[in-house]
Amino acid sequence: xxxxxxxxxxxxxxxxxxxxxxxxxxxxxxxxxxxxxxxxxxxxxxxxxxxxxxxxxxxxxxxxxxxxxxxxxxxxxxxxxxxxxxxxxxxxxxxxxxxxxxxxxxxxxxxxxxxxxxxxxxxxxxxxxxxxx
Amino acid sequence: xxxxxxxxxxxxxxxxxxxxxxxxxxxxxxxxxxxxxxxxxxxxxxxxxxxxxxxxxxxxxxxxxxxxxxxxxxxxxxxxxxxxxxxxxxxxxxxxxxxxxxxxxxxxxxxxxxxxxxxxxxxxxxxxxxxxxxxxxxxxxxxxxxxxxxxxxxxxxxxxxxxxxxxxxxxxxxxxxxxxxxxxxxxxxxxxxxxxxxxxxxxxxxxxxxxxxxxxxxxxxxxxxxxxxxxxxxxxxxxxxxxxxxxxxxxxxxxxxxxxxxxxxxxxxxxxxxxxxxxxxxxxxxxxxxxxxxxxxxxxxxxxxxxxxxxxxxxxxxxxxxxxxxxxxxxxxxxxxxxxxxxxxxxxxxxxxxxxxxxxxxxxxxxxxxxxxxxxxxxxxxxx
Numbered sequence: 041x042x043x044x045x046x047x048x049x050x051x052x053x054x055x056x057x058x059x060x061x062x063x064x065x066x067x068x069x070x071x072x073x074x075x076x077x078x079x080x081x082x083x084x085x086x087x088x089x090x091x092x093x094x095x096x097x098x099x100x101x102x103x104x105x106x107x108x109x110x111x112x113x114x115x116x117x118x119x120x121x122x123x124x125x126x127x128x129x130x131x132x133x134x135x136x137x138x139x140x141x142x143x144x145x146x147x148x149x150x151x152x153x154x155x156x157x158x159x160x161x162x163x164x165x166x167x168x169x170x171x172x173x
Numbered sequence: 174x175x176x177x178x179x180x181x182x183x184x185x186x187x188x189x190x191x192x193x194x195x196x197x198x199x200x201x202x203x204x205x206x207x208x209x210x211x212x213x214x215x216x217x218x219x220x221x222x223x224x225x226x227x228x229x230x231x232x233x234x235x236x237x238x239x240x241x242x243x244x245x246x247x248x249x250x251x252x253x254x255x256x257x258x259x260x261x262x263x264x265x266x267x268x269x270x271x272x273x274x275x276x277x278x279x280x281x282x283x284x285x286x287x288x289x290x291x292x293x294x295x296x297x298x299x300x301x302x303x304x305x306x307x308x309x310x311x312x313x314x315x316x317x318x319x320x321x322x323x324x325x326x327x328x329x330x331x332x333x334x335x336x337x338x339x340x341x342x343x344x345x346x347x348x349x350x351x352x353x354x355x356x357x358x359x360x361x362x363x364x365x366x367x368x369x370x371x372x373x374x375x376x377x378x379x380x381x382x383x384x385x386x387x388x389x390x391x392x393x394x395x396x397x398x399x400x401x402x403x404x405x406x407x408x409x410x411x412x413x414x415x416x417x418x419x420x421x422x423x424x425x426x427x428x429x430x431x432x433x434x435x436x437x438x439x440x441x442x443x444x445x446x447x448x449x450x451x452x453x454x455x456x457x458x459x460x461x462x463x464x465x466x467x468x469x470x471x472x473x474x475x476x477x478x479x480x481x482x483x484x485x486x487x488x489x490x491x492x493x494x495x496x497x498x499x500x501x502x503x504x505x506x507x508x509x510x511x512x513x514x515x516x517x518x519x520x521x522x523x524x525x526x527x528x529x530x531x532x533x534x535x536x537x538x539x540x541x542x543x544x545x546x547x548x549x550x551x552x553x554x555x556x557x
Binding site: 061069078082084085090093111115118122124135154167 | 259264
């Protein structure tokens with residue numbers, strides 16, 4: 041898991057950049073430890089194409105030592121004529137998706153992410169995880 | 174000519190060689206072969222077309238139903254069509270922009286659905302633009318033996334107009350979707366660590382509320398615009414025939430516009446519409462032969478006509494009547510067309526009637542369209 045040095049800094053903020061024909065919804069959760077099964081804090085889910093600014097984690101409280109997860113779920117409503125066209129729409133997301141975190145010792149950090157597309161449901165999920173040290 | 178054929182086969186072979194083709198997916202979403210490069214030569218099932226839901230890349234083919242090449246069409250006629258939109262990076266793209274909704278003020282960090290108060294009637298012009306290339310072979314009621322033509326064409330939806338009700342419905346459905354996706358039931362699925370992406374997707378997309386919601390939103394988006402104006406341009410080049418002492422020369426050039434007035438008819442099905450089309454086309458036609466010298470000559474013509482079509486969920490009937498007002502005479506094309514989707518993987522397209530210069534003979538066409546499936550749904554690791 042990647043790490044991001046926040047020290048005693050606050051607030052720590054999240055921003056998600058994306059350019060897509062789909063409706064994306066982004067979910068962000070904070071956990072006390074990596075083994076926790078439920079989040080102790082979360083951001084209100086948002087559409088990152090309509091809410092493009094920075095959002096404070098845990099209402100601006102210090103988040104040192106916490107685990108941070110960001111998941112974006114996209115649903116396309118295009119009437120794709122075939123899977124080739126769908127895959128080109130997916131490529132656009134992969135090329136533009138940029139979950140960033142800020143407020144730590146070294147400024148803006150672009151989180152890496154794993155992703156999977158599902159043509160049968162015209163959906164796409166991207167997930168990032170970060171240890172805040 | 175042979176050189177072009179070899180290049181076409183070579184390019185196609187490369188595409189297939191690089192593809193992991195899924196035959197079931199490759200046959201999905203068939204629609205009539207209607208690339209402008211075909212329409213210019215009057216061999217498409219319908220001369221009145223709209224660029225609806227074009228594949229990013231497709232190959233279309235038309236054969237003579239009778240197999241009798243002297244009737245007009247000869248061997249298989251191929252067209253490649255692609256949409257540049259999908260191959261370039263889209264800037265400032267989002268769901269509303271894609272559906273032609275515009276903000277009433279400069280962009281800000283937090284945008285509400287109610288900030289989208291304008292509709293961009295030219296919003297489809299780039300999205301729906303396509304370019305087609307075709308290789309055709311036939312007598313076209315001009316030659317004694319089939320001759321080859323190469324065509325290039327382009328088309329797009331120049332403008333579309335949606336009603337205020339249609340726009341309000343899209344915005345309302347978006348708000349409902351956003352609300353559903355922010356519900357505790359959905360958030361729990363994403364908050365739970367340890368689930369794979371596939372498990373999360375399956376769980377979310379299986380929710381009853383989700384399925385009903387996306388069905389409603391898709392339905393509101395699939396309603397045809399009240400009015401749409403489509404434009405196309407195409408050029409066809411005659412490849413020549415040394416056996417008849419005919420050199421390669423100008424074939425046909427056409428530029429045309431089609432207006433589509435669509436009335437939503439829910440009693441005809443979920444996607445039921447009655448369409449009334451009007452078409453106007455300028456044609457510079459080199460498919461004429463001088464009776465004395467046998468040489469090809471060019472005539473100018475104006476096509477104008479109308480079409481009425483009934484669109485049900487899986488069935489489509491259309492009838493079109495077009496008059497060609499040429500330099501020396503007037504001709505008519507009177508064609509009926511039908512499309513029936515048997516399953517998601519198989520659709521039949523057909524047309525019959527009287528074509529231009531067919532001298533009362535009935536013409537029958539049968540066509541299919543299929544797409545190439547280059548890759549399955551992707552599962553990528555950006556770190557690699």
